[in-house]
Every structure is written in C-alpha cells, then in structure tokens.
Amino acid sequence: MVEHLKTYGVISSEKVAEVMEGIDRAFFVPDGNAPYYDSPMPIGYNATISAPHMHATCLQLLEENLQPGMHALDVGSGTGYLTACFALMVGPQGRVVGVEHIPELVASSISNIQKSAAAPLLKEGSLSVHAGDGRLGWPEHAPYDAIHVGAAAPEIPQALIDQLKPGGRMVIPVGSIFQDLKVIDKNLDGSLSVRNETSVRYVPLTSRDVQLRGG
Numbered sequence: 001m002v003e004h005l006k007t008y009g010v011i012s013s014e015k016v017a018e019v020m021e022g023i024d025r026a027f028f029v030p031d032g033n034a035p036y037y038d039s040p041m042p043i044g045y046n047a048t049i050s051a052p053h054m055h056a057t058c059l060q061l062l063e064e065n066l067q068p069g070m071h072a073l074d075v076g077s078g079t080g081y082l083t084a085c086f087a088l089m090v091g092p093q094g095r096v097v098g099v100e101h102i103p104e105l106v107a108s109s110i111s112n113i114q115k116s117a118a119a120p121l122l123k124e125g126s127l128s129v130h131a132g133d134g135r136l137g138w139p140e141h142a143p144y145d146a147i148h149v150g151a152a153a154p155e156i157p158q159a160l161i162d163q164l165k166p167g168g169r170m171v172i173p174v175g176s177i178f179q180d181l182k183v184i185d186k187n188l189d190g191s192l193s194v195r196n197e198t199s200v201r202y203v204p205l206t207s208r209d210v211q212l213r214g215g
Contacts, residue, residue: 002020023084073163087122134149149171151202154205
C-alpha cells in the first residue's frame with residue numbers, strides 16, 4: 001500500500017512512509033474489508049475510515065507539526081488509525097488526543113490501537129481517545145501543534161481555532177455539498193493563513209444524534 005502511494009507521488013516523506021508502514025491498517029478496518037485498498041470504507045454508525053491516500057495527504061500536511069514532543073488533536077477519530085499514526089510521530093514525550101462522539105467507535109478504536117505499534121503509547125498515557133463532541137476540541141491538552149478533523153464542517157469551529165497553538169496547523173474539510181480540504185496555519189501573532197489543498201468528500205461533522213439518523 002505504502003509503495004503504491006509512493007509510486008503515485010502521494011507520499012514523498014520517508015517519515016510518513018515509515019509511520020504508515022508501522023501502523024498496520026488491517027487492525028483498523030472492519031472484518032471482511034480489503035485493508036490496503038485505496039478507498040474509504042464504512043465503519044458503521046454512518047461513519048467511514050478515509051482512503052489511505054487521504055491519510056497520507058493529511059500526515060504530510062501536518063508532518064512539521066507532528067515532531068517528537070508535540071501535541072496533536074484528532075477530531076472524529078473513528079477507528080483510531082490516524083490517531084495511532086500521530087502518536088508514533090510525536091512519540092512518548094508528545095501528546096495525542098482522539099475525540100469521537102460515537103462511544104462504540106471509541107471502544108473499538110482503543111481495542112484496535114492495542115493491537116498496533118502504538119499500543120505502548122496508549123498504555124503509557126501519551127495517547128488517549130475520548131467520547132465527546134469534537135467540534136468543541138479537547139481543552140485539557142490544548143494548545144495543539146496539529147489538529148486534524150476527519151469530517152466536513154460547514155465552517156471552521158471557533159473552539160478548534162482557539163485550541164490551535166500559534167505556529168500550529170489544522171487540516172479540516174469544509175463545506176456541505178462541495179468540500180475543500182483547508183490548511184489553516186495560525187501565525188505567531190494569532191492571525192490565520194488559510195489555503196485550499198484539494199477538493200474532498202467527507203461525511204459531515206455533526207452531532208451524534210444527527211449522524212446516527214444518517215444526516
């Protein structure tokens with residue numbers, strides 16, 4: 001899978017390649033799915049796990065903000081795959097928080113991570129996954145050097161902007177019918193620089209009840 005993504009130019013970073021090879025996606029997709037196929041997959045509860053090329057894209061966009069010792073927030077952490085990748089990147093001196101509003105997905109993601117190379121980080125406490133409304137972030141371990149949002153917001157949640165460290169970067173899909181993956185850099189003076197990376201199609205970032213109703 002990683003070699004395929006390198007061949008097609010999706011992965012140019014050796015660090016991202018190493019981390020994606022280190023966290024086996026097979027532990028994070030539902031049984032019966034082809035784990036290395038470059039496609040999003042349903043994980044239940046009207047949620048999906050993103051395609052590997054999207055995970056690679058987000059890891060590369062955030063690589064400079066996932067250095068050892070840094071803090072990262074993964075909103076809509078789903079199966080826990082990208083959360084585990086973040087944890088390997090920031091290491092035991094860093095802090096990674098996953099927030100997911102479906103409690104059953106939180107429980108299964110913790111189980112998935114326990115089978116993976118990120119298991120020691122979960123055990124030591126530098127990686128944690130919580131049930132909550134990701135639109136509100138997770139203030140306890142803020143500010144964050146890196147914030148990733150795995151569902152499309154109609155607009156950028158203010159709480160996430162507030163919890164982004166000056167010098168930090170957020171990657172978030174924004175839009176409803178048409179969505180753009182936005183890269184938001186918080187400058188040292190607190191101002192924001194925003195650019196569109198690519199057009200995307202994510203499930204909506206919404207309340208638990210609306211998601212369970214299917215929109």
